[in-house]
Amino acid sequence: MKPIIYEIKRTLTSKTVIIILLLIVLFSLVLGYALKGTLSSANPNAANVVNLDYAYSIKGSNYNLVTYSSNGYGEPVHDVSVSISYNNSTYTATSNKAGYANLTLPVITGKYSIPTINYSYDGNTISRNIAIYANSIDTMQGIYQVTEVINPANTGAYSLNIFYYGHNGTQSGKVDVYYKIGKKLQPGVSGGGTASTGNASESNMVYLTSINKFYTANIPLNLPSSADGHVIYIAFFNTNASILPVNSNMPALLEFSYTTISAGKIKYFAYEGLNGLFDFFIPLMAIMVGYFTYGKDKASGTLDSVLSKPITREGLFTSRFFSNIIAIFIAITIGTAVIDLFANYYLGFYMSLTSAVLIIATFTAMAAAYLGIIYILSHLIKSVSALLGSSIVIFLVFALFWGVIIDLVNLAMGNGTGSIAYTQTAIYLSSISPSSLYTLMLAVKAGTLSSISGATGTPSQYGITYLSVSIIAIIWAVVPYITGLFISKKMD
Amino acid sequence: MIKIKNLTKYFKKNGKAAVSSLDLTINDGEITGFAGLNGAGKTTTIRMIAGVTLPSSGTVTVDGADIVHDKVKASKSIGWVPELPNFEPQAKSISLMIYYAGFYGIDYKTAKNRAIEILKEVNIYDARKMKLINYSQGMKKRFSLASCMIIEPQNFLFDEILNGLDPEGIQFMRNYMKELKKKNKAVFLSTHILSELQNLADKVAIINNGKLVTIIKPDELENVTKSTITIKIKNIDDKIMNILQPYGKAKVEGGEIVLTDIQKDFSDLNTLLVKNNYIVTGFSVEGESLEDYFFKLIGGDNKK
Numbered sequence: 001m002k003p004i005i006y007e008i009k010r011t012l013t014s015k016t017v018i019i020i021l022l023l024i025v026l027f028s029l030v031l032g033y034a035l036k037g038t039l040s041s042a043n044p045n046a047a048n049v050v051n052l053d054y055a056y057s058i059k060g061s062n063y064n065l066v067t068y069s070s071n072g073y074g075e076p077v078h079d080v081s082v083s084i085s086y087n088n089s090t091y092t093a094t095s096n097k098a099g100y101a102n103l104t105l106p107v108i109t110g111k112y113s114i115p116t117i118n119y120s121y122d123g124n125t126i127s128r129n130i131a132i133y134a135n136s137i138d139t140m141q142g143i144y145q146v147t148e149v150i151n152p153a154n155t156g157a158y159s160l161n162i163f164y165y166g167h168n169g170t171q172s173g174k175v176d177v178y179y180k181i182g183k184k185l186q187p188g189v190s191g192g193g194t195a196s197t198g199n200a201s202e203s204n205m206v207y208l209t210s211i212n213k214f215y216t217a218n219i220p221l222n223l224p225s226s227a228d229g230h231v232i233y234i235a236f237f238n239t240n241a242s243i244l245p246v247n248s249n250m251p252a253l254l255e256f257s258y259t260t261i262s263a264g265k266i267k268y269f270a271y272e273g274l275n276g277l278f279d280f281f282i283p284l285m286a287i288m289v290g291y292f293t294y295g296k297d298k299a300s301g302t303l304d305s306v307l308s309k310p311i312t313r314e315g316l317f318t319s320r321f322f323s324n325i326i327a328i329f330i331a332i333t334i335g336t337a338v339i340d341l342f343a344n345y346y347l348g349f350y351m352s353l354t355s356a357v358l359i360i361a362t363f364t365a366m367a368a369a370y371l372g373i374i375y376i377l378s379h380l381i382k383s384v385s386a387l388l389g390s391s392i393v394i395f396l397v398f399a400l401f402w403g404v405i406i407d408l409v410n411l412a413m414g415n416g417t418g419s420i421a422y423t424q425t426a427i428y429l430s431s432i433s434p435s436s437l438y439t440l441m442l443a444v445k446a447g448t449l450s451s452i453s454g455a456t457g458t459p460s461q462y463g464i465t466y467l468s469v470s471i472i473a474i475i476w477a478v479v480p481y482i483t484g485l486f487i488s489k490k491m492d
Numbered sequence: 493m494i495k496i497k498n499l500t501k502y503f504k505k506n507g508k509a510a511v512s513s514l515d516l517t518i519n520d521g522e523i524t525g526f527a528g529l530n531g532a533g534k535t536t537t538i539r540m541i542a543g544v545t546l547p548s549s550g551t552v553t554v555d556g557a558d559i560v561h562d563k564v565k566a567s568k569s570i571g572w573v574p575e576l577p578n579f580e581p582q583a584k585s586i587s588l589m590i591y592y593a594g595f596y597g598i599d600y601k602t603a604k605n606r607a608i609e610i611l612k613e614v615n616i617y618d619a620r621k622m623k624l625i626n627y628s629q630g631m632k633k634r635f636s637l638a639s640c641m642i643i644e645p646q647n648f649l650f651d652e653i654l655n656g657l658d659p660e661g662i663q664f665m666r667n668y669m670k671e672l673k674k675k676n677k678a679v680f681l682s683t684h685i686l687s688e689l690q691n692l693a694d695k696v697a698i699i700n701n702g703k704l705v706t707i708i709k710p711d712e713l714e715n716v717t718k719s720t721i722t723i724k725i726k727n728i729d730d731k732i733m734n735i736l737q738p739y740g741k742a743k744v745e746g747g748e749i750v751l752t753d754i755q756k757d758f759s760d761l762n763t764l765l766v767k768n769n770y771i772v773t774g775f776s777v778e779g780e781s782l783e784d785y786f787f788k789l790i791g792g793d794n795k796k
Contacts, residue, residue: 003594006587010580301578304544305639309595310567492546 290374372480571640
């Protein structure tokens with residue numbers, strides 16, 4: 001049997017590798033579940049959410065109250081029980097297939113009412129107050145009631161669900177829908193409701209679509225990706241280019257937060273999660289494997305029993321190193337495959353072959369770097385306990401606290417978070433820790449610096465490209481190995 | 493055959509040499525003893541010969557191959573049993589021997605069969621399912637020997653091999669070394685227990701403070717370890733010489749008989765003389781042991 005086969009088997013079946021692999025599987029299970037939770041909270045099961053819009057008109061001595069029930073996708077919901085307590089009486093109706101329910105209420109001259117309207121669906125009852133004005137001017141007619149709903153064709157995106165009931169029950173005429181992108185969404189900043197029209201006009205907004213002759217309409221919000229993560233303003237213009245009332249009886253802009261949950265974004269979250277998971281466990285695995293199969297064997301004298309056999313020092317060094325790397329490569333591949341299976345189970349996607357190759361190659365290079373460092377230390381430190389202590393320090397500094405060190409260095413240099421100086425420093429420091437390899441690779445893949453500094457701009461502006469990250473990865477994978485090999489040949 | 497020339501080892505720059513300019517040849521068909529006090533440099537020398545420690549200078553050639561520059565070839569001819577063998581603790585004997593066999597290019601099946609055969613020979617086959625971490629020191633030494641035997645090399649290095657062995661183990665190792673000698677193998681046996689060398693070695697190299705003090709050659713070894721028997725007898729006559737002749741050279745000196753060049757076991761001599769009606773008033777055995785000789789060589793200051 002080739003000794004390297006034995007050494008690969010020894011590494012793969014070691015307690016260290018098995019326990020870390022189990023932890024990777026366990027944490028990927030948790031990660032998948034958490035991502036599913038994120039997705040669910042962002043896109044609730046919209047079919048179960050019922051919105052109720054209403055409008056009324058006066059016909060003789062009665063109000064004709066029309067309600068429109070729709071779900072979170074903007075689809076009409078039938079069999080919604082609508083009841084209203086008004087003038088000491090209760091009036092009820094049930095929505096038809098188009099989502100409409102009609103109620104006839106008596107006009108009480110000179111009286112302004114805010115009755116409670118209840119609507120029930122599938123055992124749930126929701127109450128809201130509505131305003132009924134007691135004069136002939138029906139302020140709740142001719143207002144575009146707009147709700148941001150989930151796009152049923154793409155549950156990670158949005159649609160505008162519009163209900164319109166014109167004077168005397170007429171349909172809407174032609175409406176031109178425009179939008180403009182507002183502030184970037186930050187924690188604590190969100191859009192919602194209506195906003196003042198300000199100086200909004202067709203000329204300083206972006207045309208989205210036109211709709212005509214409708215009571216209800218659903219407009220998919222196919223906005224550019226630059227709109228993602230921003231406040232969005234929507235305006236309805238009539239044929240005279242005047243802004244129409246939206247959700248209120250005065251001309252207004254509809255304001256809402258626009259954050260899509262695209263498949264790519266879910267994958268990015270998954271990869272970031274994978275990054276965090278592997279960034280912790282792969283260095284740990286490489287350091288422990290290097291310590292247990294080479295360093296400890298060397299310091300305790302166990303390696304001498306092998307070295308007395310027909311093998312050179314550098315041959316033994318290389319044989320152990322590559323058997324370790326092959327075993328870790330297999331472990332990373334297994335871990336990635338398991339995570340991918342969980343991702344598919346929870347999130348419904350498999351990662352692309354390119355992504356899988358990038359993940360496996362980057363983390364294998366990272367493992368080679370840590371392994372090489374431990375092998376070098378094994379030749380410089382003679383005591384088992386001192387070697388173990390040094391290995392732990394290497395893990396703590398480079399794998400666990402490197403991000404903190406980057407922040408501290410930036411703080412000491414007075415670089416503000418997200419600034420160019422901060423980003424450049426973060427990139428330089430990331431390049432000198434093997435643990436940052438995947439962070440850099442992920443930044444290139446996603447085309448964003450969010451994983452490095454949160455700065456705007458692209459990684460390529462800072463020289464972070466597939467080529468440069470690959471060169472860094474190769475340097476990390478090769479230099480510690482070559483250095484260790486040289487030391488092993490020259491030193492006991 | 494192992495040839496050591498000018499072998500030197502420094503563990504620290506500008507420090508004291510652990511081994512200094514050592515020249516020695518370990519011949520085939522001989523057991524070469526290597527004696528010295530603890531810390532004299534025996535283990536360092538053996539580790540350099542085994543290729544596990546790099547010499548600072550000098551050469552070690554094993555059957556013509558340099559242990560540093562042609563290590564693979566040299567190591568194929570060496571079996572090394574260290575004083576305190578250390579193995580992969582979680583391994584089991586057969587799988588580890590198969591691993592070792594891989595370095596000699598032996599295929600899995602052959603290696604497994606050979607491992608079973610050897611483990612039976614060194615009497616640790618019953619422990620094959622135990623992890624090596626649970627082996628006693630004696631069992632580890634037997635396993636270490638077994639791992640050398642997988643190809644039966646031409647040269648054997650035994651470093652304090654008899655330490656920590658039970659009587660059965662000591663007997664086994666003595667017999668095994670004698671067998672190796674019969675097979676024309678070169679055996680290098682280091683020990684600080686000189687009485688062992690007295691019975692086994694063909695020559696003994698004495699090392700002290702990293703330097704070779706002397707090599708006691710076979711004829712010298714014989715003289716060094718010969719005893720002298722002094723017998724006091726009241727009624728000496730001519731016939732007594734006939735009785736003493738088979739035991740060695742006897743001569744009468746001042747009323748005493750001095751027996752030298754002992755040829756056979758003399759444990760029954762006193763009884764034999766009494767049976768033949770000689771009045772024995774004194775019977776003393778004197779002689780310089782290897783140990784005495786060793787301390788004489790290295791100087792009294794080193795004697796503890």
